[in-house]
Amino acid sequence: MKKVNKHIVVLSLIFCFFFIIGILIPYTGDDWNNLLGHNGNISIMIKTAIDNFNTFEGRFFSRIFDFIFNYYRILWVFVNAFGMTFLYHFMHKMISSKKSFISVLIIEALLLVDKETFSQIYVWITGNTTYFIPFIFMIFLIYMNRDIFDNNSDGKINIVLKIFLPFLSFIFSMFVENVSIGIIISCLLIIIYRYIRYKKVDYLMIATMFFSTIGLIIMLSSPGTRNRIDDMPEFSNLDLISKLFITIPRQLNYVFVKNSFLLFLLLVVINYYILKNFKSLKRLLLLIFMNLIPIITLVQNQYYNVFGHGIKYIAVLLDCSNLFVFSYWLLFLIICIYLVIKFNKTNNHKVLFFFIIAVINHLAMLISPLAGGRTSFLSTIMLYICVIILLDGLQLNLLDNKKFIRFNIICCVMLSIIFISYYSFCHILDSKRQNYIDEQVSLDKEEIEVIMLPEFYLWNANPWNDWHLYTFKMYYKIPDNTQIKLIKFNFKK
Numbered sequence: 001m002k003k004v005n006k007h008i009v010v011l012s013l014i015f016c017f018f019f020i021i022g023i024l025i026p027y028t029g030d031d032w033n034n035l036l037g038h039n040g041n042i043s044i045m046i047k048t049a050i051d052n053f054n055t056f057e058g059r060f061f062s063r064i065f066d067f068i069f070n071y072y073r074i075l076w077v078f079v080n081a082f083g084m085t086f087l088y089h090f091m092h093k094m095i096s097s098k099k100s101f102i103s104v105l106i107i108e109a110l111l112l113v114d115k116e117t118f119s120q121i122y123v124w125i126t127g128n129t130t131y132f133i134p135f136i137f138m139i140f141l142i143y144m145n146r147d148i149f150d151n152n153s154d155g156k157i158n159i160v161l162k163i164f165l166p167f168l169s170f171i172f173s174m175f176v177e178n179v180s181i182g183i184i185i186s187c188l189l190i191i192i193y194r195y196i197r198y199k200k201v202d203y204l205m206i207a208t209m210f211f212s213t214i215g216l217i218i219m220l221s222s223p224g225t226r227n228r229i230d231d232m233p234e235f236s237n238l239d240l241i242s243k244l245f246i247t248i249p250r251q252l253n254y255v256f257v258k259n260s261f262l263l264f265l266l267l268v269v270i271n272y273y274i275l276k277n278f279k280s281l282k283r284l285l286l287l288i289f290m291n292l293i294p295i296i297t298l299v300q301n302q303y304y305n306v307f308g309h310g311i312k313y314i315a316v317l318l319d320c321s322n323l324f325v326f327s328y329w330l331l332f333l334i335i336c337i338y339l340v341i342k343f344n345k346t347n348n349h350k351v352l353f354f355f356i357i358a359v360i361n362h363l364a365m366l367i368s369p370l371a372g373g374r375t376s377f378l379s380t381i382m383l384y385i386c387v388i389i390l391l392d393g394l395q396l397n398l399l400d401n402k403k404f405i406r407f408n409i410i411c412c413v414m415l416s417i418i419f420i421s422y423y424s425f426c427h428i429l430d431s432k433r434q435n436y437i438d439e440q441v442s443l444d445k446e447e448i449e450v451i452m453l454p455e456f457y458l459w460n461a462n463p464w465n466d467w468h469l470y471t472f473k474m475y476y477k478i479p480d481n482t483q484i485k486l487i488k489f490n491f492k493k
Contacts, residue, residue, distance in 0.1 A: 007092070010103065011085050017416050018084040021123060022077035024423040026430035026453060027070070029460030029468060030126040032475040034070040042068075058222030062130045062175035069129045076125055083136045084110070084122075087381070090139045093146060094350070094385050097392040101399045104408045105265075105391075109384045111415045112261035113377070114254075119459040120374040123423070127459060131374045134175035137168060138183045138378075141190070141208070148193040149350045162204055166211040173215030178375050180216040181364045184209055185357055193353065247366045249320035252329045254376040255362065255383070256294070257318050260301040262384055263294055269390045270336055273343045290335065293328055346393045351386045358382035422457065429453055429489060437476050447483035450476075462486060 027035065038044040045067040053060045069076035091106045113121075120127040144161070169187075173180040187209035194202045219225065256263055267290070274286045296314055320326050344351070358379040365375050391399075398404055433451040440448035453461035463472040463484070473480060 007089075007103075010107075011089060014088050014107070015081045015085040017420070018122070019077055019081040020420055021423050022080050024420070024427040025123040025125075025458070026426060026461065027475065028124060028453075028458055030066075030471075031070050031124070032468070032471040034066045034126055036471065036474050038067055038071065040071045052224055054223045055227060056224045057228055058174070058219035058225040059130065059176055060174050060219070060222075061171050062134070065129050065133065065175075066126050070125050073125070076129065079133070080122075080128055083132060086136060087139065090143050091381070091385055091388075093143065093150075094354070095388050095392060096150060097388075099392060099399055101405050101408065102388060102392050104405060104412060105388060106384075107412050108408065108415075109261060109265075109388065111412065111419070113380060114258040114260070115457050116258065117374065117377050117380065119457050121377050123457070124459040127374050130176050131179060131377060134172040134179040134183070135378055135381075137172040138179060138186055139381075141165075141169075141183065141186050141205075145190045145194070145202075145205070148190060148197055149347075149353065165204060166207045169208045170211040170215040173212040174219045176375075177216070177219065178361055178364050179378060180212060180219065182357060182361055182378050183212045184216065185360050187212060189353055189356060193349070244366055249326050251362045251365060251376075252326065253318075253320045255379070256329055256332070257297055257320060258301070259380055259383075260298050262380065262387060264298060265384075265387045265391060266336065267291060267294055269387060269394065270339055272394050272396070273339045277343055286335075290332065293325075294332070340390065344390055344393060347389050351389055354382040354385045358386070419457075426453055426458060426461075432489065434476065437478060441478060441482070445482070447485055448478065449485050449487045451489045452486050 038048065045064050048067070049060050049063040052063050057063070069079070088106055088110060091109075092103060095102055095106070097103075121132050122128065169183060173183055187205045191202050191205045191209070194200060194205070270290055271287065274283055274290065278286055297318060300314055300318055316322055316325070318325075320329060340351070341348075361379045361382070362376070429451065430453060433453065436451055437448060450462075455461055460468060463469040469484065470480075472478075473482070473484070478484070
């Protein structure tokens with residue numbers, strides 16, 4: 001009972017953290033557009049989504065939910081906080097460790113995703129709705145079928161859920177392309193794993209996968225999707241090899257270079273295998289090869305996060321389009337996979353399950369011009385699960401040390417306070433921006449000053465192109481013919 005209560009307390013704290021942040025963050029970027037023109041009228045939302053389906057994008061259902069969650073913001077705050085809480089619960093169940101440190105580590109992993117992912121998934125309403133909401137459905141599918149690698153789960157699914165699951169899979173597969181593929185691959189792996197374990201065919205998952213595939217096909221074949229591809233001819237007109245030359249380095253960048261904490265945990269696992277299983281010169285050479293560039297990368301990333309710019313002398317080591325850097329990370333990945341296959345003796349079937357989903361999501365983005373932090377979130381979480389499972393299997397006494405656990409709990413608390421303090425500042429600054437804009441508009445000025453919000457851990461907080469400038473003016477009720485001058489807020493006034 002004590003363990004259950006601790007888990008509930010942790011879940012409650014995670015919910016409160018994301019609820020508070022959801023209240024504090026300002027509308028940014030595409031949020032401005034998704035607030036306009038419908039006044040919460042669902043029929044107008046559907047009509048606009050149909051227009052977008054025919055002209056701009058095939059993401060029909062995500063567009064409707066974008067309108068709903070931006071307009072009824074408090075609903076999004078609850079849904080996002082619940083989704084993040086469920087994500088922690090899901091990772092906790094999938095890793096299924098009895099170590100207290102692993103529970104703390106999961107929280108650290110969620111808080112220490114790279115800042116681009118954090119700003120696009122956690123605190124950008126439109127990005128969260130488009131990419132995170134269908135992801136929650138995907139991991140819910142896995143969670144409901146966790147008996148395929150968990151003997152403590154019976155695998156029974158409520159009859160009502162059985163009826164609606166294929167229908168829901170169709171809806172969520174028309175949110176965004178890469179998560180749709182993730183849903184389909186998850187269903188396929190569940191079918192395969194269930195057959196291997198029980199020698200039974202899972203017809204519910206087959207139906208779910210079928211409806212997901214239909215939804216993906218409709219989305220990809222929509223007039224809007226074709227128009228959007230035509231609007232990016234510099235990429236879409238390239239042959240496959242040329243696309244891969246562009247996107248493979250980019251994906252390696254998101255897997256390794258930007259995910260500092262994930263890379264750090266992976267190094268712990270890999271170094272353990274090397275130290276335990278190799279001797280003399282071979283051990284030394286492996287340690288140098290597997291650590292030198294990754295450690296430099298970690299230092300560079302943290303320097304950039306603190307000071308806002310890189311260390312120019314080592315910047316080349318972060319450029320995955322460089323042939324040397326690309327070749328290194330490719331070989332690094334191959335050696336990591338070899339060491340895991342060779343020396344990890346537990347939960348290989350579970351690690352393989354999540355690793356396949358992560359890899360296929362990245363492969364899906366190799367032919368897309370839209371890869372970024374938000375498209376890599378799915379793979380990042382799947383890889384975190386893999387690495388933490390591997391870390392849990394190591395015989396490290398440090399992971400059971402109470403002082404070490406307390407230290408990491410303090411780190412989580414400090415991180416939470418820092419994030420809440422930062423977004424409180426952004427909230428106050430956004431209010432000052434609104435008041436200052438209203439004051440100048442009332443004076444009929446031909447040019448008004450607009451206070452800039454920090455772009456650090458916020459996504460497109462300021463108008464940066466013609467479209468965002470247009471929607472920004474409409475959101476803040478600035479006359480169309482009024483000029484805008486972006487300024488930094490003067491704290492001395």
